[in-house]
Amino acid sequence: MGLKGKDLLGIRELETDEIGLILDTAESLKEVSSRDIKKVPALRGKTVVNLFFEPSTRTRTSFELAAKRLSADLLNISIATSSVVKGETLFDTAKNLEAMMADIIVIRHSSSGAPDRLARRLKSSVINAGDGSHEHPTQALTDLYTIRERKGGLSGLIVTIVGDIAHSRVARSNIYALVKMGADVRVAGPPTMMPAGIDKLGVRVYHDLDEALSGADVVMMLRLQLERQGKALFPSIREYSRLYGLNSERLKFAKKDALVMHPGPVNRGVEITSDLADGVSSVIMDQVTNGIAVRMAVIYLLSAGRA
């Protein structure tokens, strides 16, 4: 039993037992981070490259710690997209990395599909650390792990994802993952933020937040991209917050022990109030901790010697 592909490009391509394997492996690896010496020798001599075409401290750091705790060598490369435009294509960059014998390339890119296109060309394993509005598989796996840890399972849970589904890679990956694991997934937001045909992904669409929260086990708030305000997706932050912001009054519609999640970074007071973000229901910090174990699991599982 292992992962079928050489890469982790998205949750869409994963089978249920592969998701289970990643979560179980992460559970075994979480112990490493609780030690005094947070390191195991499993991946000595392997090279992991963080290739980030889009700034992201959080995800980059999480992958960095994950690789280092497995004793892999890690290289951080941040490339402003503007310098790529000057002639060097994504493939040129990647070919160079491969020539440097990188075993795993972790890529974050503002263009959907960039990891996919890279993976087709390279022998190295490619891990998608977020591409455009496409997928962010390790974030979704982290969220799954966190929910499973708190709720003991995933099947049958009601999970409500709130916000700009159309532009969210976190939402897409979570929808695929949760639906595959048997959860009952709802998405909520204004119609302008619902991508075409979203219901075909096996979710139910709500435009009324209170209704969407009713009886929910998990509430997953998405970050509102404030810069999208000018693009006619929503009239104002004030109205968005009033209709789709989460506060403790609203949370009462959900189950008493509902979890509140957010992939970060949080716009406090916009999609979620500060008291909730830091409250007892919030597992936002667990998401950060678990992210390392999940990324360790993915790196571990993809780093088998392809003899």
Place this chain on the structure above:
Amino acid sequence: MGILIKGGYLIDGKAKMGEAYDILIEGGKITSIGKDLSPGPDCENLIDATRKVVIPGLIDIHTHTREPGYEYKEDIRSVSAAAAAGGFTTICTMPNTRPVNDNRTVTEFIRSRAREAGIVTILPIGAITKGSQGVELAEIGELYDAGCMAISDDGRPVMNSEVMRRGMEYARGFDMLVISHCEDANLSSGGVMNEGIISTRLGLHGIPPAAEEVMVARDILLAEYTGCRLHLAHISTAGSVRIIREAKSRGIAVTAETAPHYFALTEEAVEGYDTNAKVNPPLRTSLDMAAVREGLRDGTIDLIATDHAPHALEEKELEFDQAPFGISGLETALSLTLGLVEDGIFSLEEAISRLTINPARVLGIDKGYLAVGVDADIAIIDLDDRWVVDPARFRSKGKNSPFAGWKVKGSVFMTLAGGRIVFSR
């Protein structure tokens, strides 16, 4: 002097001859069509066309030749060779070169380069507005005098309806055809593929069908109001087909084209982020594809154009949203069109008319049929030849084809333009 094509099944495009005939060519013209013609004493070339089909040279109303300005993508010589290899003897060049073909100098440059290449007939299309900026009208009268057959701001649709109205009105004064690339640039803004479940899955920004249909409707209404001859480029949606059908039923002077990728592919070709399937308008759904086929069958869509849009390899190697739109289409158009005959959409004769006499009529040129006295623009095709599309073997510099690896049937055996053999397999 003289060429005799013997024994080919003739589709002349007009008189439905539909039998094996011989064709004698002298001085670049067809001088005789008949049974059992014998080569004269000065016949220097005898072509055996038995078991092949002889058709008028194909006419493409929609080609991007890229020269001047983007010769790294394609130039007039390479596009001419590609056209000949695809069975085309006449191509119309879209004005989105650098500089834009919005004045006599550029038009004359293109015509002189075409003469130098001397392979196929190249008819320039001028811009509607200066620099195709959609603000001020180009000197359309001068473009007409310089030899432009039509005007279009292809690729950069005229968003300002007032400017479009005036462009149509002004063109009517020269009885010039206005070709509209129907796209509402606000509705399509940022889009890179059809909007729907696939764009949602791939996380790519979608272009709704309405971005095309809104403009199809607008331009039909403006054509009706101004009395201008309007031709709608690359129709891709069921909605557009429906609007055009309704307009034609009311007798409005509108014609329309589609391109092979809209009747041969759907948006699913984009899966895997294949930039060779990135085209504007985008590949649509199977329902749209069916409507386009039906439109071609019933004549709502008059003709098939290639929208040949060659790009350099490194440009198509960019990330999907960064890569340019376009498909290199001259060398696959005929085979894909013959595929519609296989699929039972229409007869072989009808298929050929969509690529010959129909575009000639829309353009108002005396081409697209075979008869004594006309230019010897002829394609000889082999209907039974099965081949695999390999862009590496294209004459075009643009190897960007989503049809790579497709097994197709029907190929060009020989192309004659003005009585000269310009391609031979």
Place this chain on the structure above:
Amino acid sequence: MGNKLIMDSMGINRALSRITHEIIERNRGAQELVLIGIRRGGVDLANHLARKIKELEGIDLTIGELDITLYRDDLSSKKEQPILRKTVIPFDVTDKKIILVDDVLYTGRTIRAALDGIMDLGRPKEIQLAVMIDRGHRELPIRPDYVGKNLPTSRNEVVKVTLDQGDENRVVIEDGA
């Protein structure tokens, strides 16, 4: 393709009793001891030893469970990563006398990995090794302190130890394919 029975549950029980006596004798009781079983066969054996020690000495020993996968020396040559299982060591190993337990001792590579794994968790006072079967073919200088049975084998045989089936417990040799 015959399976050869090497020990039945009676035999295993006798060996367990003997090892338990040896451990208690050598360590003058069991007060300072902790048990760490190597997943998965070693954990069953560690549980048996803990029960025997409790019978004899009346002491409940804590048992740790160690997964050595992350310390294997053949990870980079495997086509597929082995399944990771949880390491649960519910005590600080520093200054402890550890009885490391495994079912079968073979090349010694698993024990090397286990020793490294334990050392990463702290600095024990002493580590002793107890195994049910020592089948030979050592590739590293590792020697058990307590052995249930020395069993000469050939490399293409498989030694299978069942310790969680009560009266059905047994040790058999299977012909490897």
